[in-house]
Structures are given as structure tokens and as C-alpha cells.
Amino acid sequence: xxxxxxxxxxxxxxxxxxxxxxxxxxxxxxxxxxxxxxxxxxxxxxxxxxxxxxxxxxxxxxxxxxxxxxxxxxxxxxxxxxxxxxxxxxxxxxxxxxxxxxxxxxxxxxxxxxxxxxxxxxxxxxxxxxxxxxxxxxxxxxxxxxxxxxxxxxxxxxxxxxxxxxxxxxxxxxxxxxxxxxxxxxxxxxxxxxxxxxxxxxxxxxxxxxxxxxxxxxxxxxxxxxxxxxxxxxxxxxxxxxxxxxxxxxxxxxxxxxxxxxxxxxxxxxxxxxxxxxxxxxxxxxxxxxxxxxxxxxxxxxxxxxxxxxxxxxxxxxxxxxxxxxxxxxxxxxxxxxxxxxxxxxxxxxxxxxxxxxxxxxxxxxxxxxxxxxxxxxxxxxxxxxxxxxxxxxxxxxxxxxxxxxxxxxxxxxxxxxxxxxxxxxxxxxxxxxxxxxxxxxxxxxxxxxxxxxxxxxxxxxxxxxxxxxxxxxxxxxxxxxxxxxxxxxxxxxxxxxxxxxxxxxxxxxxxxxxxxxxxxxxxxxxxxxxxxxxxxxxxxxxxxxxxxxxxxxxxxxxxxxxxxxxxxxxxxxxxxx
Numbered sequence: 001x002x003x004x005x006x007x008x009x010x011x012x013x014x015x016x017x018x019x020x021x022x023x024x025x026x027x028x029x030x031x032x033x034x035x036x037x038x039x040x041x042x043x044x045x046x047x048x049x050x051x052x053x054x055x056x057x058x059x060x061x062x063x064x065x066x067x068x069x070x071x072x073x074x075x076x077x078x079x080x081x082x083x084x085x086x087x088x089x090x091x092x093x094x095x096x097x098x099x100x101x102x103x104x105x106x107x108x109x110x111x112x113x114x115x116x117x118x119x120x121x122x123x124x125x126x127x128x129x130x131x132x133x134x135x136x137x138x139x140x141x142x143x144x145x146x147x148x149x150x151x152x153x154x155x156x157x158x159x160x161x162x163x164x165x166x167x168x169x170x171x172x173x174x175x176x177x178x179x180x181x182x183x184x185x186x187x188x189x190x191x192x193x194x195x196x197x198x199x200x201x202x203x204x205x206x207x208x209x210x211x212x213x214x215x216x217x218x219x220x221x222x223x224x225x226x227x228x229x230x231x232x233x234x235x236x237x238x239x240x241x242x243x244x245x246x247x248x249x250x251x252x253x254x255x256x257x258x259x260x261x262x263x264x265x266x267x268x269x270x271x272x273x274x275x276x277x278x279x280x281x282x283x284x285x286x287x288x289x290x291x292x293x294x295x296x297x298x299x300x301x302x303x304x305x306x307x308x309x310x311x312x313x314x315x316x317x318x319x320x321x322x323x324x325x326x327x328x329x330x331x332x333x334x335x336x337x338x339x340x341x342x343x344x345x346x347x348x349x350x351x352x353x354x355x356x357x358x359x360x361x362x363x364x365x366x367x368x369x370x371x372x373x374x375x376x377x378x379x380x381x382x383x384x385x386x387x388x389x390x391x392x393x394x395x396x397x398x399x400x401x402x403x404x405x406x407x408x409x410x411x412x413x414x415x416x417x418x419x420x421x422x423x424x425x426x427x428x429x430x431x432x433x434x435x436x437x438x439x440x441x442x443x444x445x446x447x448x449x450x451x452x453x454x455x456x457x458x459x460x461x462x463x464x465x466x467x468x469x470x471x472x473x474x475x476x477x478x479x480x481x482x483x484x485x486x487x488x489x490x491x492x493x494x495x496x497x498x499x500x501x502x503x504x505x506x507x508x509x510x511x512x513x514x515x516x517x518x519x520x521x522x523x524x525x526x527x528x529x530x531x532x533x534x535x536x537x538x539x540x541x542x543x544x545x546x547x548x549x550x551x552x553x554x555x556x557x558x559x560x561x562x563x564x565x566x567x568x569x570x571x572x573x574x575x576x577x578x
Contacts, residue, residue, distance in 0.1 A: 039208040039209070062274075064273060064274030067576070069280065070304050070305070074286070074287055075090075081098075081249065083218065083222065083241070084167070085166060089567055097247045098241060100114045100137075102219070105214040107562045109208070115147065128198055129196070132194055133148070134193075139223045143225065152189075160187070204516070213570060220243055222242060238256060246270070246278040247263065278572045280575065291308065291313060299321075304576070305553070305569070307569065308551060308552075309327075309553035322557070323553060326552055329381060330381070331566050335376075337542055338502075339472050339473055349541075350408055353405055358397075360436050361376075361545055362397065368429060380529065395540075412441055413443075415444075420449070420475060429476055457471075478548060490517060504541035509531070559576070
């Protein structure tokens with residue numbers, strides 16, 4: 001889609017992002033991709049703060065220009081480029097630009113075909129999905145051969161193999177794999193370009209949880225012979241990664257920890273309004289942890305896109321010449337994880353509730369994030385179709401109520417520590433909360449920890465009840481999912497699931513989340529999610545602080561740049577005004 005000469009997004013995309021009502025408006029409502037009952041799609045209430053953009057007439061497709069280098073500054077490095085094993089946003093963003101999945105999510109959460117030639121045929125009982133693949137899709141050289149049904153089947157069966165270590169395996173536990181469920185039967189080739197999935201039971205979020213731009217890149221299809229050839233080196237910065245996407249990684253031109261170079265795939269299977277995709281010749285990711293460094297580079301024209309413009313910089317950046325900013329509600333929530341198992345005060349839900357009454361979360365939003373964030377009342381983000389604040393137990397700032405609950409729990413005046421990730425957006429939040437808790441008679445020390453170590457005490461403890469250890473009290477970090485309501489609820493709070501780092505277990509919540517997974521009708525699913533939200537927010541196993549905005553700064557020469565609530569960025573149809 002084309003854009004006006006002086007707009008970084010273009011009028012149609014700007015209107016789509018803002019709900020056709022200008023800055024501060026909402027995302028447009030949509031169905032769920034194809035069948036209308038999928039788990040994607042946003043509601044009309046996105047809660048977005050959108051700044052920048054243009055409402056001038058969109059340029060004619062003939063004005064789309066090819067060529068040039070698109071330079072993107074990322075706030076952190078990646079752990080791996082192996083798409084099946086990516087744990088974070090940086091690697092996910094790169095995976096979405098070098099690879100493809102069967103289907104893809106739009107910025108609004110609709111589901112559209114990607115490697116699939118069309119949306120799948122779905123049986124009436126919702127257990128059989130048959131995909132017809134595009135013909136002529138080529139893997140990157142030197143594995144430049146055609147992708148067929150054999151590749152999709154081999155990728156999926158490998159992902160579902162417990163010994164492989166793919167993050168996506170848990171997504172389909174009990175559906176495509178599990179006790180008495182054999183992936184040899186659930187994932188089958190039914191034609192040279194046809195793959196059929198036989199689900200063990202109906203699973204409403206089946207499509208959205210595997211979609212490109214919604215699932216961390218976990219279901220990217222790669223040439224498995226490359227994985228076998230390179231072993232543990234597959235996906236490292238120095239070795240490389242291969243798939244089918246619009247850009248090809250160039251390890252020989254990249255510098256680990258600093259700069260990663262991708263070139264346009266001349267054999268990419270998609271075309272846009274301006275012809276063969278991608279439009280740009282080269283894509284370069286620069287690692288720049290300091291937000292001030294990214295903002296300065298953006299305004300100087302040294303980069304084209306800042307992955308994450310700090311809230312404190314948005315006003316100054318958007319006023320700079322030839323620069324724009326879009327900030328909208330995201331799928332990333334900042335929480336204070338507490339030790340609900342082995343640190344006695346936090347085993348009592350009255351104490352956890354007291355933390356929320358003591359916390360002035362609106363002050364955090366306004367002072368630290370300049371209003372570019374939203375207080376979190378639910379495990380589900382406010383822009384999502386399944387969100388229901390009326391179903392939630394909410395907590396306004398009330399220090400007296402906090403003190404009263406602490407007295408009832410018999411835990412007044414205790415001391416505890418908080419170990420936020422050593423980044424300003426977490427440390428500063430911890431310090432604000434520290435002052436709030438003092439007003440309720442609680443003493444919280446702030447002891448920042450390095451990125452990646454904050455989660456360590458919480459991981460892997462369903463079978464080992466000594467996890468987290470008693471020495472761990474709390475930490476502050478954020479957690480990002482995609483478009484699926486199932487991720488925000490079942491994958492995070494159901495008993496026994498790997499990402500339930502709160503080790504939360506509630507029979508009523510479990511039952512509601514299980515029913516939601518099996519219910520194809522969205523309105524019926526909403527009722528189950530209302531129950532889950534009520535139970536979870538009443539127990540508050542993981543005190544919610546706020547929903548972060550995703551804020552991208554970009555040069556106005558950047559056109560066709562979509563903004564996703566997941567903060568992933570895809571550039572296959574981005575073009576640069578030369």
C-alpha cells in the first residue's frame with residue numbers, strides 16, 4: 001500500500017490504526033480471521049494513544065519506490081535466531097522478517113494466509129484443519145529448493161518432539177501431542193501441497209496461536225536439513241538461519257552484539273502493490289540499549305526506525321523534523337512477581353491485595369510513562385475482545401485499605417526485597433512502588449538484577465515445590481503475548497503449565513479456561529473468560545502494574561510501516577522515499 005510523500009504510515013494505515021477518528025482513538029473491531037470464530041481480532045476499545053501520522057491523500061501505487069537500506073535500532077540483542085527456540089522480542093522481530101508460518105496475523109488480529117494458499121478447511125466439529133500450501137515457495141540458498149507438505153509436517157512433528165526443546169510444543173499439549181496423542185497421526189501429509197491437522201479435541205485458538213506476528217516466530221517453517229547440518233549452531237549470529245521469508249540473513253556481514261545485516265530475497269513468493277516484495281534492498285538491525293542513543297540517532301537520520309521510543313522522549317521526537325512516532329496499547333504487561341509458594345507473607349492473598357491497594361499505579365503511568373501506558377486491571381489487555389473490566393476485582397489506590405488487609409493477614413510492617421531487571425523502566429517503577437509501600441507500613445528494598453536473571457528463581461518448579469526459593473521475594477519485569485486470549489489466561493495461569501511462573505492454581509479458573517479453549521463461539525467463550533478474569537483478579541497471584549504502550553519512532557521516509565500491539569515489526573512491504 002502506498003503512502004503520501006511526507007507521511008511515514010500513509011493515510012489508510014493511519015486511519016486503520018486510529019479507528020478513523022484521529023489521535024487517541026481505537027483499533028477497529030474485526031472477526032477472528034476467516035471463520036469468524038478464531039481467537040484473533042481486537043475490539044473497538046484499543047485504549048491506544050496514537051501520536052503522529054498523516055491524513056493527507058495516499059500516494060498512487062505507482063509512486064512506490066524500491067531500493068535502499070532500512071536501518072532499525074533494537075533495544076536489546078537476541079538470544080538465538082532459531083525460530084523454534086526464540087524467547088524474546090528481538091529474535092522474534094527478526095524471525096518474522098526471515099521466515100513464514102502457515103498463517104499470519106494482521107495488526108488488528110485478523111488471521112490471513114501466509115505459506116497457506118488460502119484459509120484452511122475446517123471440519124464442523126472443529127477438530128480437522130486442512131491447509132493447501134502455495135506452490136513455488138523457495139527456501140533461502142544454499143537450501144534453495146521448493147517447500148512442500150513434507151517440510152511442514154517435518155517442522156511440526158519436530159516442534160512437537162519433547163527432546164527438541166521447542167517453545168511452541170506446550171501450545172498444543174493435549175491437542176496435537178500428549179498422553180496417547182501421536183504427532184504421527186495428528187500432523188499428516190495428505191497431498192504434495194496439502195497438510196491436515198487432526199486435533200484430539202476442539203481448540204478455538206488453534207490458528208492464532210501459530211500465526212506469524214502473534215507467536216514469537218515459533219512456528220516458522222525452516223529447511224530441517226539445515227538444522228541437522230548445523231546442530232546447536234543453527235540460529236547463532238556467526239552461523240546463520242534459513243527459511244522462506246523476504247530477507248536473507250548475512251552472518252559474514254554482521255557483527256555479533258552490534259549489527260545484523262539482511263538482504264532482500266530475490267525469490268520471495270509475495271508481490272505487493274508496487275511489484276515484487278520486499279521493496280528495500282537491505283535490512284540492518286543495530287543494537288542500541290540506551291533510549292537516548294536511539295532517539296538521537298533517529299533525529300540525526302542515522303537510523304530509520306527506533307524499536308522502542310521512551311515515553312519521556314515521545315514529545316520531543318515527534319516534534320523533530322522528518323520524524324514521527326506512533327504509540328498504541330500493547331500486549332506487554334509489567335507485573336510484580338511475588339513468591340506465592342515459599343515466602344510466607346505472599347502466600348496470603350490478602351497481602352497480595354494489599355500491595356495493589358498500596359500501589360499508586362496511575363501515578364506510575366503518569367510520572368514514569370507520561371501517560372503512554374494503562375493501569376492493568378485484568379490478565380487480558382483492554383483492547384482485546386475478551387477483556388471485561390466489570391468481571392474483574394479492581395484495586396484503586398487506597399493505603400488505608402492496604403493497612404487494614406495487612407492487619408487482617410497478620411503481616412503488618414514486614415520487610416521484603418524486589419529485584420527488578422536493571423533497566424530504567426523497571427527500576428524506576430520499583431522505586432515509585434517502594435515509596436507507596438512505605439505509606440502502608442511495608443519496607444521494600446530495591447536490588448536490580450541483570451536482564452535474564454530476574455526470572456531464574458521462578459522457572460521450572462511445578463515438580464519441585466522448593467521453587468522459587470524462600471530467599472526470592474519479588475521482582476518486576478514485563479511479559480508479552482500475542483493476540484490469543486488463551487495465552488493471557490490458560491498459558492499464564494492454568495495449573496501446571498510451563499509459563500505459570502506464579503505457580504497459581506484455582507479449580508474454578510482452570511475449568512473456565514479449559515471450557516474457553518473448546519468453545520468455538522466467541523460470545524460463549526467470553527463468558528468463560530469473564531469467570532477466569534474474576535477468579536484470577538480476586539486471587540491476584542501476580543500483582544498487575546500496567547500495560548505498556550508500544551511506541552515506534554520512525555523517519556517519515558519510511559512508508560507502509562504497520563504497528564502491532566505485540567511490538568514485533570515486519571518489513572516485507574515497507575518502502576523508502578528516496
